[in-house]
Amino acid sequence: MIPTFPVPEPTLVWSRFFELLQVPRPSKAEGAAIDFLNRWADGLGFEARRDAAGNLVVHVPETVADGKGPTVILQCHVDIVSVTAEGDAHGADAARGMIPTVRGDFNPANEKRLDPNASGDWINAPFTTLGADNGIGVAMMMALAESNHRPVPLQLLFTIDEEAGMTGAFGLDPQALGLTGKLLINIDTEDDDEITIGAAGGRDIEISWEGTLERVGNQTCYSVGLKGLKGGHSGVEINQGRANAIRLLSRALRRLSDAVDLRLLKLSGGSRRNAIPDVCTAVIVFDSAESAVAQLTIEACCDQWNQLYAGRENPIIIEMTRISDSQPESCLSVASTQTFLQMLNGIPVGICEMTPEIPTLVESSCNLAIVEFATPESAKIICSVRGTTGFAADDICDTLRSIVGLAHGTVEIADGYPGWKPRLESPLLKIAIEQYELLFDSNPKVHAIHAGLECGLLIEKLPGLDTISIGPNIKGNHAVGERVQISSVQKSFLYVVAILEQLGR
Ligand SMILES: [Zn+2]
Missing domain, CATH: 3.30.70.360 (Alpha-Beta Plaits)
Known part of the structure; x- marks a missing residue:
């Protein structure tokens, strides 16, 4: 899709995001999105594996010759909450994966719309949910995999159905997916100054x-x-x-x-x-x-x-x-x-x-x-x-x-789902805090939430997994007018790059 405004920086992240917007991916019907990612991986010569639940892992080798860095799992969910405001026409468009985008500054007087304005810092979909939750994370992972400089081996874990039952995370089969990483960075947090380290x-x-x-x-x-x-x-x-x-x-x-x-x-x-x-x-x-x-x-x-x-x-x-x-x-x-x-x-x-x-x-x-x-x-x-x-x-x-x-x-x-107990002594958290302070000259908010996240289930499947969750600013998720901040995507992308760089040292 060619947006009606110049592609923002980092252009590779946004280009992949705009491609992803053309792929329908409501919860429980992610097949087309997983196929899209599988084709993308094949095109780049990366090994892609699926499990019976419908999750996908793309194995991306490091580019550095003497690579000693640990394998890092990057994880996002591919499904979105699909909500449409104005009539069936846009609903059908969104279901076909044609999500229109608008770039402009958020206008609090008119919460559902942004004023079209090419210099604005936010992107939204005027008639549907944008699906930046978690599509922007998926796009960030794609851009990281396409980088010419990859300091550590990456395992890109794309899960399904996070929004409607977490059946992807419940059914995750680490063996079928070849998941071996001991560190996991989830990119589904929606505030760029937060590091999530726990859930209920x-x-x-x-x-x-x-x-x-x-x-x-x-x-x-x-x-x-x-x-x-x-x-x-x-x-x-x-x-x-x-x-x-x-x-x-x-x-x-x-x-x-x-x-x-x-x-x-x-x-x-x-x-x-x-x-x-x-x-x-x-x-x-x-x-x-x-x-x-x-x-x-x-x-x-x-x-x-x-x-x-x-x-x-x-x-x-x-x-x-x-x-x-x-x-x-x-x-x-x-x-x-x-x-x-x-x-x-x-x-x-x-x-x-x-x-x-x-x-x-x-x-x-x-x-x-x-x-x-x-x-x-x-x-x-x-x-x-x-x-x-x-x-x-x-x-x-x-x-x-x-x-x-x-x-x-x-x-x-009922059985329910497991929590994610915060580990304040986590080595990955230590690196994440240090890199945040170095890059942005301020302290990140380290926090846990009293609600369910996929990370709890992933840790249960991969015991001992050292896990954090970060991500760019997204507002109004799951509703018409959902928006993602351009400057924050850039900030989060640089942040993930810096953490990977440090892990590769
Ligand atoms: Zn999400």
């Missing part, structure tokens, strides 16, 4: 619970609802101190059960396992003579929480309304209602532990994500547990088993 593993927990029904006498139904909380990502935003709608409502109802004879008809909250729930509603039954007491109890809860969450959460309001027209025959007994609410309130919510070595990093967390009643007497609860190590996640799972066991419920734990 995750497990999905499904809790099943069954209670006892009893007949509803001369009582009244009320709906109780809490909505409008900020919600957010249950990994990277778990440290923001936001409220969990299920937790707040279950706590209000449990306190209410101290004040009145409360029976639960249903409770429903949350929508996705990786989102902090922002909505929860319940239908409860009690004697209407106690409605004033009930109202006061709930208002007292709200008052308390609005002080507790002041400044970090939206105003917390729980609305209780009488439902006059529906009178169920039976609902959970008073005792079962209490047991259920006690169990729900015992489930850990939010941060469980911080990492002692990196005080700002969450070590483990639990998101009480979804609760639903399938029948009046049986509920399902979904929790998402994250931990930098499997042990940290195991601890939370054990807590869940204990609490749910007391309420005679059952817990099922």
Whole structure:
């Protein structure tokens, strides 16, 4: 593809990126992109190997005669989140791998567009996601392989399906791919002054619970609802101190059960396992003579929480309304209602532990994500547990088993994916920090995230792998208007070159 503006520096990186934009590569349909990379490798005489999962490794020898440097694995995912804004025409174009590009400066007043302007520092796709996440990394790897000066042997690992299940990293077959490197640089970090050195593993927990029904006498139904909380990502935003709608409502109802004879008809909250729930509603039954007491109890809860969450959460309001027209025959007994609410309130919510070595990093967390009643007497609860190590996640799972066991419920734990424990003593990290300081005269931000990355799975497949993740500035990923910064691509490219150069010494 010939862009409508001059190709920026480094021209080889951008030329390969613009070629890649013509290749369709949505998650789970990366075949054309892997073929494209395989043909590119063949054309240069590099050995390319695939595994059954669909990943590709291109083996690129060093160019220096007395090469003693270690083999370095460079890694990116080839798939992109494909989102289209304006109608099927552009959607079809994007699916065919025809992503239009615009170069210009970011205009915050108009987040989705950039003003076309050849001197601008950002490139975006006006109608679709650009796919710079992770296409710009793929292009950087191609340019590094095509360089006439390669100080170390490179193994370019192109994984599939990072955005929609990480099945590439899960299914990675190091033997089939001939992966032997002991150092890995992942180019999927989206801030050029950061070095990522850790991530969290995750497990999905499904809790099943069954209670006892009893007949509803001369009582009244009320709906109780809490909505409008900020919600957010249950990994990277778990440290923001936001409220969990299920937790707040279950706590209000449990306190209410101290004040009145409360029976639960249903409770429903949350929508996705990786989102902090922002909505929860319940239908409860009690004697209407106690409605004033009930109202006061709930208002007292709200008052308390609005002080507790002041400044970090939206105003917390729980609305209780009488439902006059529906009178169920039976609902959970008073005792079962209490047991259920006690169990729900015992489930850990939010941060469980911080990492002692990196005080700002969450070590483990639990998101009480979804609760639903399938029948009046049986509920399902979904929790998402994250931990930098499997042990940290195991601890939370054990807590869940204990609490749910007391309420005679059952817990099922899915296998999940492994974490990536930060290694502050990593030799590769030491070189990366030194080179950053030398090149840019400032300190990089060394950090870990409390969410899943492919690196955790890759380390599990290649034990002992010394790993860092870096990459250029990308904003607005996974949405129309995704943009990548030209000067930052240049910076990141120089940075990778400098690290490889140092490793080759
Ligand atoms: Zn990515």
